[in-house]
Amino acid sequence: MRQNRPIWVIVWRKAALERVKFGFAESSVERAPNSYKLLGGLEMKAVVLEAYHHPFAIREVEIGDPQPREVTVAVKAVGLCLTDVHIHEGKIPTVKLPLIPGHEFAGVIAKTGSEVKGLRPGDRVVVNIDVTCGSCDHCLRGETNRCSNLIRIGFERNGGMAEYVNVPAANLEPIAPNVSFEKAAILPDAVATTYRAMKTIGEVGPGTKVAILGIGGLGMQGIRIGKLLGAYVACTSRNDEKLEMARDLGADQVINTKRDRFLDVVGKTIGSFDVVIDNIGTPQSVSDAVKACRNGGRVVEVGYVEPVLEAPFYDVVIKEKQILGSRASTRSEFREVVSLVNAGKLDPHIGELIPIDRVNQALQDLKSGKFLTRGVLVLPFS
Numbered sequence: 001m002r003q004n005r006p007i008w009v010i011v012w013r014k015a016a017l018e019r020v021k022f023g024f025a026e027s028s029v030e031r032a033p034n035s036y037k038l039l040g041g042l043e044m045k046a047v048v049l050e051a052y053h054h055p056f057a058i059r060e061v062e063i064g065d066p067q068p069r070e071v072t073v074a075v076k077a078v079g080l081c082l083t084d085v086h087i088h089e090g091k092i093p094t095v096k097l098p099l100i101p102g103h104e105f106a107g108v109i110a111k112t113g114s115e116v117k118g119l120r121p122g123d124r125v126v127v128n129i130d131v132t133c134g135s136c137d138h139c140l141r142g143e144t145n146r147c148s149n150l151i152r153i154g155f156e157r158n159g160g161m162a163e164y165v166n167v168p169a170a171n172l173e174p175i176a177p178n179v180s181f182e183k184a185a186i187l188p189d190a191v192a193t194t195y196r197a198m199k200t201i202g203e204v205g206p207g208t209k210v211a212i213l214g215i216g217g218l219g220m221q222g223i224r225i226g227k228l229l230g231a232y233v234a235c236t237s238r239n240d241e242k243l244e245m246a247r248d249l250g251a252d253q254v255i256n257t258k259r260d261r262f263l264d265v266v267g268k269t270i271g272s273f274d275v276v277i278d279n280i281g282t283p284q285s286v287s288d289a290v291k292a293c294r295n296g297g298r299v300v301e302v303g304y305v306e307p308v309l310e311a312p313f314y315d316v317v318i319k320e321k322q323i324l325g326s327r328a329s330t331r332s333e334f335r336e337v338v339s340l341v342n343a344g345k346l347d348p349h350i351g352e353l354i355p356i357d358r359v360n361q362a363l364q365d366l367k368s369g370k371f372l373t374r375g376v377l378v379l380p381f382s
C-alpha cells in the first residue's frame with residue numbers, strides 16, 4: 001500500500017467517484033456484475049484510457065477484493081494488439097471510459113474469492129478474454145465466442161494493463177513453469193485467435209496447402225500453428241524483414257507483395273491453395289484470397305478494415321469457394337492452445353518486450369507498423 005497520495009490521485013478518484021454516481025459504474029455493473037470496484041481495497045498503478053485519441057494516463061487507483069467467484073491476478077506481462085489502437089481511437093462502440101485496457105495477459109494469482117476452489121495465491125495463470133453467460137444458446141453449444149451476453153476483459157470491463165486485475169476464476173488456465181509470462185501473455189488473442197481461424201474454421205490439417213495473407217502479431221503465430229498441424233504454409237508481406245522472420249519460423253514459401261503480384265507468383269509456383277487466411281481484410285486482399293483458393297476451398301477472414309466490401313461472387317457460387325469469418329476463440333480452443341504451449345509443442349512468437357511505462361510510445365510504434373510481430377508490455381511499473 002502506498003502511503004502519501006499525491007494530489008492528482010485524489011482528483012482522479014473524485015472524478016471516478018462522480019462517474020460511479022453518474023453512470024459509468026452503474027452501467028458497467030449492469031453489464032458486468034463482477035467488474036472492478038474503483039473504490040476501497042488495494043492501491044495500484046494502472047494504464048487508463050480517459051479520453052479517446054489522448055495519451056493513456058498512468059494513474060494510481062484502487063481495486064476492491066475479488067468477488068466470491070473471482071481472483072485478483074498480479075499482472076506480469078500484457079500483449080499489445082492492433083485492437084488496442086481501435087479502442088484508443090474510439091472505434092469499439094461497447095467500450096465505456098475510463099477503461100484500463102489490455103485483453104491478453106498473464107501473471108500470478110494474488111488473492112482468491114471466497115467461493116474459488118482449486119486455485120491458490122502464487123499460481124501462474126493466463127486469462128481468457130471472454131466473460132460468457134453460460135446459459136445462452138451459443139454457450140450451451142460450446143460456442144462461447146458467440147455468447148449473446150458477451151463481456152470482454154479489456155473492452156467492456158477493465159483489463160490487464162495494471163498491477164492487478166479482478167477476473168472470473170473460470171477464465172483462468174494454469175501455465176507451466178517453463179513458459180515465460182511474456183509468451184503466455186499472447187495466448188488469449190494472438191495465438192488462440194489464429195488457432196481457431198486455421199484449425200477450426202479453415203480445417204487446416206496434414207497436407208493442407210495454406211496461404212497466410214499479412215503476417216504480423218497473428219500471422220507469425222499462424223506459421224508455427226500451420227507447421228504443427230502438418231500443413232504447407234505460404235505467406236505474404238510487403239516487408240522483407242518480416243518475410244525473413246517468417247522463413248525462420250518455418251514458412252515453406254514467402255512472397256513479397258511489394259515486388260510481386262500475389263496471384264502471379266501463386267499461379268507460377270504452387271497453384272491454388274486449399275485455405276487462405278486473410279489477416280488484412282481489404283477489397284484487394286479478399287479478392288486475392290478468393291482467387292488464390294482452389295474450387296471448393298476456404299477463405300478465412302480474420303482482419304477487417306471496412307464494414308462492407310466486394311468479393312468475387314462467381315467464384316463463391318460457381319466454384320463453391322467459401323468465405324468464412326473467424327473471431328477470437330472458444331473456451332475449449334483456448335484451453336487446447338494453453339495445453340499445447342504447456343507441453344512444449346507450440347512456441348508463441350513474441351517480439352519486443354517494452355516496459356509498461358512506455359505504453360504510449362509502443363502504441364505509436366504499433367500504429368506506424370514498427371513492430372514486426374507481437375510486442376509485449378512488461379511489468380512492474382517503474
Ligand SMILES: [Zn+2]
Nearest residue numbers: 081082083189
Ligand atoms: Zn486483440
Ligand SMILES: [Zn+2]
Nearest residue numbers: 133136139147
Ligand atoms: Zn452466453
